[in-house]
Amino acid sequence: MRGIGQNGESKGRGLWSAGWARFRDNRLAMTGAVIVLLLYFVAILAPILTPYDPIEHGDIPRMRYMQPNPQHLFGTDKFGRDVFTRVLYGSRISLTISFLAVLISVVFGSVVGAVAGYSGGFIDAVIMRIVDALMAIPRLFLLLTCVALFSGSIWLIVVLLGVTGWMATARLVRGQILSLRGQDFVRAAEALGAGRKRIVLKHLIPNTLTVIVVAATLRIGGIILAEAALSFLGLGVPPPTPSWGQMVFEGREALLGAWWVSTFPGIIIAVTVIGYNLLGDGLRDAFDPRQYV
Amino acid sequence: MLRFIAIRLVQSAVLVLIVLTITFFLLHLAPGDPMARYFHPDISPETVQMIKERLGLDKPLIEQYFRWIGSFIRGDFGVSLAYNVPVRSLLADAIPNTLRLTIAALLLHIVIGVALGIVSAARRYSFFDRFSTVAALFIYSIPSFWLGLMLILLFSLKLGVLPSSHMQSIGAEQLSGIALFADRIRHLVLPAFVLGIASAASIARYMRGSMLDVLREDYIRTARAKGLPEGAVFLKHALKNAAIPIVTIIGLSLPFLLGGAVVVEKIFSWPGMGRLTVDAIYARDYPVVLAVNFVVAFMVISGNLLADIGYALLDPRITLTRRGAGR
Numbered sequence: 001m002r003g004i005g006q007n008g009e010s011k012g013r014g015l016w017s018a019g020w021a022r023f024r025d026n027r028l029a030m031t032g033a034v035i036v037l038l039l040y041f042v043a044i045l046a047p048i049l050t051p052y053d054p055i056e057h058g059d060i061p062r063m064r065y066m067q068p069n070p071q072h073l074f075g076t077d078k079f080g081r082d083v084f085t086r087v088l089y090g091s092r093i094s095l096t097i098s099f100l101a102v103l104i105s106v107v108f109g110s111v112v113g114a115v116a117g118y119s120g121g122f123i124d125a126v127i128m129r130i131v132d133a134l135m136a137i138p139r140l141f142l143l144l145t146c147v148a149l150f151s152g153s154i155w156l157i158v159v160l161l162g163v164t165g166w167m168a169t170a171r172l173v174r175g176q177i178l179s180l181r182g183q184d185f186v187r188a189a190e191a192l193g194a195g196r197k198r199i200v201l202k203h204l205i206p207n208t209l210t211v212i213v214v215a216a217t218l219r220i221g222g223i224i225l226a227e228a229a230l231s232f233l234g235l236g237v238p239p240p241t242p243s244w245g246q247m248v249f250e251g252r253e254a255l256l257g258a259w260w261v262s263t264f265p266g267i268i269i270a271v272t273v274i275g276y277n278l279l280g281d282g283l284r285d286a287f288d289p290r291q292y293v
Numbered sequence: 294m295l296r297f298i299a300i301r302l303v304q305s306a307v308l309v310l311i312v313l314t315i316t317f318f319l320l321h322l323a324p325g326d327p328m329a330r331y332f333h334p335d336i337s338p339e340t341v342q343m344i345k346e347r348l349g350l351d352k353p354l355i356e357q358y359f360r361w362i363g364s365f366i367r368g369d370f371g372v373s374l375a376y377n378v379p380v381r382s383l384l385a386d387a388i389p390n391t392l393r394l395t396i397a398a399l400l401l402h403i404v405i406g407v408a409l410g411i412v413s414a415a416r417r418y419s420f421f422d423r424f425s426t427v428a429a430l431f432i433y434s435i436p437s438f439w440l441g442l443m444l445i446l447l448f449s450l451k452l453g454v455l456p457s458s459h460m461q462s463i464g465a466e467q468l469s470g471i472a473l474f475a476d477r478i479r480h481l482v483l484p485a486f487v488l489g490i491a492s493a494a495s496i497a498r499y500m501r502g503s504m505l506d507v508l509r510e511d512y513i514r515t516a517r518a519k520g521l522p523e524g525a526v527f528l529k530h531a532l533k534n535a536a537i538p539i540v541t542i543i544g545l546s547l548p549f550l551l552g553g554a555v556v557v558e559k560i561f562s563w564p565g566m567g568r569l570t571v572d573a574i575y576a577r578d579y580p581v582v583l584a585v586n587f588v589v590a591f592m593v594i595s596g597n598l599l600a601d602i603g604y605a606l607l608d609p610r611i612t613l614t615r616r617g618a619g620r
Binding site: 221 | 307308311312315316319320322323430431433434435436437438439440442443445446450451548549551552553555556559570571573574575577579582583585586589590593594597
């Protein structure tokens, strides 16, 4: 919304630096960027930031369900493990899974959307009906059905999160391609004898890249929530690997006595998702003002 | 108008068929003998072979496919492996419970969302507007299972004012009409709130945008110019038109509500389709999982169909252009 008014002021600079300037001026977007960067630092530096082990049990009779205190900022869980440490290490799982899953869904969705949009006609109709049908099954039900049929490892969860989330990207990219298809530079490439594959990969997809990146950023939050929900239901990352959703679930049995076990991982999930959403909104406003009109 | 409804009906039926096809192929893509999932592991191989032949499971895949679709459309979803009863009877118990929860959440999120959206639009850029923008973002980002646990912790365990699970108290059957109703409402409050609040945030944002768009229209200027009080302009002229797109949004929020019900039902021990699915997955009860998947998709597709028809009925512009095109 604000991006358009500022176009004039940023004349003479490149598209990217103008966008970056708009992004920097947006306080919410910068907050999101800082949160996300911080999370990646935490994930990488986890062993330095905490002296405890995320998986090994503590001295259970003495250490279980300790209240938050200076040694254990978020308290300890039923096995005497430090909740703060597990939250730190849990960020690795959430960030890795969400990043890979988004990558899968965005690449797959973009290719399918581009093929549908560029081919048109029958192929387009068939692909889009399949997209419609898959979107009619609520995400979590689709995920659960796949988990039930293909139960397995953490990588399988990544793949399933990816392949159950590509439909919206496909729809988005298809729309973009349709609007690009009639434009002169694509006609020129066709006139020069470029093949279908070359036009899609070299001309159409690069021109939809901003839209794709923005959509991907906005989707990461949703994937983190889906992974957390899956782990909460006991169908995601298997214990003892720390994952935020599963930590919330484990705290459930001692909710009244040890509220901290569930509370802190939940807050961190929310902060992470907010971070990605703010970042995505900011990127959209800064680099793709058309979306807003 | 009738033509429009007929076209949308056919489209929806095709979608249902595609959903069934996808489910069938998912079942066959999964490793292992797909039809083995439909038999209890304790049955001897000879018996399985006999049943397979009787059910036509030894026939070619394409024939199985049509039989499978035929039986699903007739509502025959096979037998639950965990409970050894027809899946249909499990669904008959679960569907009304999920609907009760989902409809309560739907009403809640429309009322909260529309009200907040209107106030935000009326007091644009005020503190309230900014606050609700940020609050919507937060609410949208909170995991529902966590919100549910926190509300249970606060309202059930600490304050003890609301029940934390099940649809009614133990022994509630003996209560009289009004007391039973009140008991059920009390059990409905927390789950419906958790399920509805995230969608309420997005409806509020949508309603705000829609109101602001409508307020720029010429007929609003006309209404103001003829001296109508601002309140009347707002509530009578603007709201009526701004609310029409909400019908579509309600249709679109159905998958989120039904999907969210999985987690909410699990937390609040609500005996609906979500909990049925999760328990079925724990028990490897494939017929139930696939049947619920189909029923939910069917509900979403029907919901969208109704929303589209409702939209066409409410918005005079759509019928006008349709009629114009027909002439």
